[in-house]
Amino acid sequence: MIQIKNEKVIVNGKEVILFGGELHYFRVPSSEWRTRIRQVKEAGANMVSTYVPWIFHEYEEGSIDLTGETRPERDLETFLQLVKEEGMNCLVRPGPYVMAEIVDHGVPTWFIDKYPEAVAKTNEGNPHPTRVVSYSHPVFLEKVEIWYEKVCAVIKPFLVTNGGSVILFQLDNEVGMFHWVTNQPDYNESTLKEFTDHLKNKYTQQDFEHTFRVPYGEISTFAQSKIKKPDPIFAHALRNEFGLFLREHYRRFIEYLKKSAEKKGMDVPFVVNIHGFHTIDLTKRGTMYPIGISQLLETAKIDNVLMAGDYYIGNIEYDNYTDIVLANAFTKAIQWKEQPLFSAEFQGGSIHDKPRLQPATFDLTTRLCIADGMNGVNYYMFAAGENYENIGLFGKRHDWQAPLTADGKKSPHYYTIQHIGKMLQVFERSLIETKPEVDIHFGFYPDYYMTEFHDEHTKGMTDRIQRDRDAYLYNGIAKALRVNNIIYDAVNLLDDEELYPKKLPTLWMFATEWMDEDIQRKLVHYLENGGKLILFPTIPVKTMKNVPCTILKDYIGVSVKGHKQHSFVQIDDTENVITNQMEIYETESGAFAWTEDDKEVAAFEKQLGKGTLIMFGIGMDHNFNYQNDSIVQLAGRAGIQSRFKLDAELDLAIRTSPDHGSYLFIQNFDEYKKKTTLHYKEKPLFGGKELVVPLRTGLMLPIDVPLRDDLTITYGTGEIYNMKHEQDKLELSIKITQPEEEFVLTSMKWIPSENENVIVQKLAENQFKVLIRSHNETESILFNPVAVQASKL
Numbered sequence: 001m002i003q004i005k006n007e008k009v010i011v012n013g014k015e016v017i018l019f020g021g022e023l024h025y026f027r028v029p030s031s032e033w034r035t036r037i038r039q040v041k042e043a044g045a046n047m048v049s050t051y052v053p054w055i056f057h058e059y060e061e062g063s064i065d066l067t068g069e070t071r072p073e074r075d076l077e078t079f080l081q082l083v084k085e086e087g088m089n090c091l092v093r094p095g096p097y098v099m100a101e102i103v104d105h106g107v108p109t110w111f112i113d114k115y116p117e118a119v120a121k122t123n124e125g126n127p128h129p130t131r132v133v134s135y136s137h138p139v140f141l142e143k144v145e146i147w148y149e150k151v152c153a154v155i156k157p158f159l160v161t162n163g164g165s166v167i168l169f170q171l172d173n174e175v176g177m178f179h180w181v182t183n184q185p186d187y188n189e190s191t192l193k194e195f196t197d198h199l200k201n202k203y204t205q206q207d208f209e210h211t212f213r214v215p216y217g218e219i220s221t222f223a224q225s226k227i228k229k230p231d232p233i234f235a236h237a238l239r240n241e242f243g244l245f246l247r248e249h250y251r252r253f254i255e256y257l258k259k260s261a262e263k264k265g266m267d268v269p270f271v272v273n274i275h276g277f278h279t280i281d282l283t284k285r286g287t288m289y290p291i292g293i294s295q296l297l298e299t300a301k302i303d304n305v306l307m308a309g310d311y312y313i314g315n316i317e318y319d320n321y322t323d324i325v326l327a328n329a330f331t332k333a334i335q336w337k338e339q340p341l342f343s344a345e346f347q348g349g350s351i352h353d354k355p356r357l358q359p360a361t362f363d364l365t366t367r368l369c370i371a372d373g374m375n376g377v378n379y380y381m382f383a384a385g386e387n388y389e390n391i392g393l394f395g396k397r398h399d400w401q402a403p404l405t406a407d408g409k410k411s412p413h414y415y416t417i418q419h420i421g422k423m424l425q426v427f428e429r430s431l432i433e434t435k436p437e438v439d440i441h442f443g444f445y446p447d448y449y450m451t452e453f454h455d456e457h458t459k460g461m462t463d464r465i466q467r468d469r470d471a472y473l474y475n476g477i478a479k480a481l482r483v484n485n486i487i488y489d490a491v492n493l494l495d496d497e498e499l500y501p502k503k504l505p506t507l508w509m510f511a512t513e514w515m516d517e518d519i520q521r522k523l524v525h526y527l528e529n530g531g532k533l534i535l536f537p538t539i540p541v542k543t544m545k546n547v548p549c550t551i552l553k554d555y556i557g558v559s560v561k562g563h564k565q566h567s568f569v570q571i572d573d574t575e576n577v578i579t580n581q582m583e584i585y586e587t588e589s590g591a592f593a594w595t596e597d598d599k600e601v602a603a604f605e606k607q608l609g610k611g612t613l614i615m616f617g618i619g620m621d622h623n624f625n626y627q628n629d630s631i632v633q634l635a636g637r638a639g640i641q642s643r644f645k646l647d648a649e650l651d652l653a654i655r656t657s658p659d660h661g662s663y664l665f666i667q668n669f670d671e672y673k674k675k676t677t678l679h680y681k682e683k684p685l686f687g688g689k690e691l692v693v694p695l696r697t698g699l700m701l702p703i704d705v706p707l708r709d710d711l712t713i714t715y716g717t718g719e720i721y722n723m724k725h726e727q728d729k730l731e732l733s734i735k736i737t738q739p740e741e742e743f744v745l746t747s748m749k750w751i752p753s754e755n756e757n758v759i760v761q762k763l764a765e766n767q768f769k770v771l772i773r774s775h776n777e778t779e780s781i782l783f784n785p786v787a788v789q790a791s792k793l
Helices: 030-042 076-085 109-114 138-158 177-182 189-202 205-212 216-224 235-263 289-295 321-334 359-371 412-431 459-483 517-528 551-556 625-637 786-792
Strands: 002-005 008-011 014-016 018-022 047-051 089-093 166-170 270-274 278-280 283-285 305-311 341-347 374-380 440-444 488-492 506-510 532-536 559-565 568-571 574-578 581-586 591-595 601-608 611-616 644-646 651-657 661-668 674-676 678-680 691-693 697-708 711-716 719-726 729-735 741-746 750-752 758-764 767-772 778-785
Touching: 008 374, 014 412, 018 089, 018 412, 030 076, 047 374, 076 089, 076 138, 138 166, 138 235, 177 289, 189 216, 189 235, 205 216, 205 235, 235 270, 235 289, 270 289, 270 341, 289 321, 305 321, 305 374, 321 341, 321 359, 321 440, 321 459, 321 488, 341 359, 359 374, 359 412, 359 651, 359 661, 359 697, 412 661, 412 697, 412 719, 459 488, 459 506, 459 625, 517 532, 517 551, 517 611, 551 601, 568 625, 574 625, 581 591, 611 625, 661 691, 691 697, 697 719, 750 758, 750 767, 758 778, 767 778, 778 786
Parallel strands: 018 047, 018 374, 047 089, 089 166, 166 270, 270 305, 305 341, 341 374, 440 488, 440 506, 506 532, 532 611
Antiparallel strands: 002 008, 008 014, 278 283, 559 581, 568 574, 568 591, 581 601, 591 601, 601 611, 644 678, 651 661, 661 697, 674 691, 697 711, 711 741, 719 729, 729 778, 741 767, 750 778, 758 767
């Protein structure tokens, strides 16, 4: 039995934090399968994930081997049996698309070669450059049915609902990704026929002709021919409408796969993967990840489907770590509210050996995501291997800088991951009950990320939106807030639900000159009902179809005099702040920012309805720390400040529960150790003790956490990575990071024991302070039962 409830996965009645690794049985000698599964488990994992590549198992049409008749590495049945025997959960991912660095991305080459009519088409009528199929083509779906029939028959006995280990079933992989990266949607005839039906069902004759300025009688020609080379008069409206249609198109494809799998006995929750991190030279960014969210926005509404992110940040550092924070916030905003934040492909390595990923990157990315509430991590890849029978897109080798090499050796970051996995085992029971505390919310507007394709007429608009969101949101305000430990989540503005000020007292909204009518009205209602809206860096005046719409502007009641590029502004008392752009307003009332040259207003505050608008008409791509400081001042104007006070620049977040305590997460993204005392809500933490945070790592520290029913940690400065209980002995293993580790423990049953490195001080009845002074990397706190300790005394 598996349940998804209250942001938790519950397997056979036990609430679990999924901590898994991708292990491809088809790339590892079958004789090594059990060993690899055990090595994944040894890292503290409780789940094995694997793709099931259609191309490998149906090597020629009609010949499907899933039991190893033609090659031992095709024996999916035995692999799933071994996973079950080793007590691991399993995520199966049988496509039809798997990507996985496989030729034709996992769809059999024979299918693409033999059925070219089912391949996606470019706007010029050529086969799509990635050879991706047309998702809804009947010939493709017919062959998928045959594949699902065979593969589901093997998986079914191993479902957790049948006493097995398979708890999750992924549907396809990274749907829509190929169309985005090539700027080529699918113009296959079957897709365009769907689009024609979409237009006929959505628009009346009057609405169609008003929107697209084309006679209704030409709707079929419009949808199936003119879409390939739009006229300027309707290009923006058509690009927007086709993007909205494709969201529905992807949803229908996933719904088809889900219904097909359910008919074949798959009665566990389903997973859909979101793509989007991208490479810039030797670094990676997540600024385009929400494009994948936007593409799969409608898919996220399907019942019993978990949305899961692909997180590949490269070597994480100060300048890109907030991309992951935004990825977490935006994913949570659109996913099923009962599901945990989950990454089904959490960076465990990289297909290329350049850049070399450092162990610290795996440490920091994992800690950061757990701090943000992630209760499911699956490292891709976890085990390297070999591409048999020429299925590899990059040749024979599939090393992936994985924690386990192809011959089973443990890479340095295996031990980094293992430490976190062991910690999660110790604290899982209470940690899973906690949720992140947040200070503010961003409005997530998915249509600002519906920029996966453009034509010559719409390129200017999509480029502008992408440039501004990268500069003013990702590199600007969102980064400035998080690096100053103002913690945020996000809300999906396309939800049907209104924005309630009691639930969202402060909303930060990045805007462009484009915003649809219903979203503008939603923001007006939010202000009318008492919300506090921080709008930046412009007031929208057009819809996403590029036609005038001034609902919000008219409600604000302030005229825009013009715009300035690359100039300086004074914000409150801070002068000479460099900007990329400014919007100039015809008002003096409530002004708090002015251009330096002629003192024109660039930001103002105004009471509207029962609420407050803070209009920050300043766009800054933050290249200077003082720009971050100006955003902290802006937050203060909105009544927001960090809950934390500290002496060094560190990333802080806290997960908390009224009944299960709190966990403080501290991340140091810099190349030098830092020292700090910490205050939370004006109160000192850890008895006011100064903490040392080593370079390029973090700490997960418990506060008032019930470690067991008979042992509570009031606080601890070190990380507990193992807890062993044997008869009348209890032992906690500690990773040493402080010159003097300090734990305050409360128990009516257990008394900590001293040794040469461990000092015990009794603070009160049943409460003890334990100090550890050691030059070792690890130490242990040993406990004796109260009765035994008393008899010794």
